Amino acid sequence: MASLYTQQSKNVFRTWVLMTVFLVLVVGIGWFASYYYNSSAILYVAIIIALVMNVWAYWFSDKIAIRQARAYPADETQYKELHRIVENLAITAGLPKPNVYIIDDPAPNAFSAGRDKNHAVIAVTTGLLGMMNENELQGVIAHELSHVGNRDILVMTAAVVLVGVISVLANLFLRISFFGGFGGGRDRNNGNVFILIAGIIAIILAPIAATLIELAISRKREYLADASGALLTRYPEGLESALQKLGSYDAPLKSASTATAHMYITNPFGAHPAGQWIQKIFSTHPPIPDRIAALEGMNI
DSSP states (O other): BBHHHHHHHHHHHHHHHHHHHHHHHHHHHHHHHHHHHTHHHHHHHHHHHHHHHHHHHHHTHHHHHHHHTOOOOOOTTTTTHHHHHHHHHHHHHHHOOOOOEEEOOOSOOOEEESSSSSOOOEEEEEEHHHHHHHHHHHHHHHHHHHHHHHHHHHHHHHHHHHHOOOHHHHHHHHHHHHHTTTGSSGGGGSOHHHHHHHHHHHHHHHHHHHHHHHHHHHHHHHHHHHHHHHHHHTTTTHHHHHHHHHHOOOOTTOOOTTTTTBBBSSSSTOOOOOOHHHHHHHHOOOOOHHHHHHHOOOOO
């Protein structure tokens, strides 16, 4: 039987495979757009625009997430037990204790954010605190601390930057084509028309493919945080039980947002209305039964 360490290694490997595919997709689309218009400036402009748009979001990710969730600092007297759990697990993980926040919402959920371990925050809903016992709450907090330790915010920001590059390239290409910029592109008689047609179709479909890759990366990071969190507590059953309870609650968070959805431990929009196959492709989170099954299949 595979160990949690094996699961951890597999998820890291798969994430970087996806990131590599992502980079190849960006370079390929940039090369074709530059070739089609005989101008390398298109690729450079797209990269600069995407970086400027996303660096700010990365640098202030914790503040953006807290504001979006309408969270407030957890009083150390009122939430003494929560602070104790966060501090103990942070010490075990070798991390500074993150700032702890509360979201006044009956929907059980939690998230972590921050560009690095020294600028991290963990936020939990009042619904989560009311639903979980101590072992389950430890499992949830360990999962969120694992996101901090694994630098997941950096990986996801890189993914968002790449999606931005691809989207900007696609928009530039289509707009320039529509208005006949750069002389209308290369002369079709001087090149392979089939290659040009295939390239145009690829650029049109690229933003969809990029989004799907971004979602796949997000789901792999959730599996990795589950495995890392179970290793941190040495008690995977706590996280398994917490996920079961989280999966039984259908109502969405009042402050749910597509911009921060990937940060939460479970989908903040509640139960997905589509089938399991659609959920696996288009959700920022893997189905909870799959996450529980992965934990049950591991041993420490």
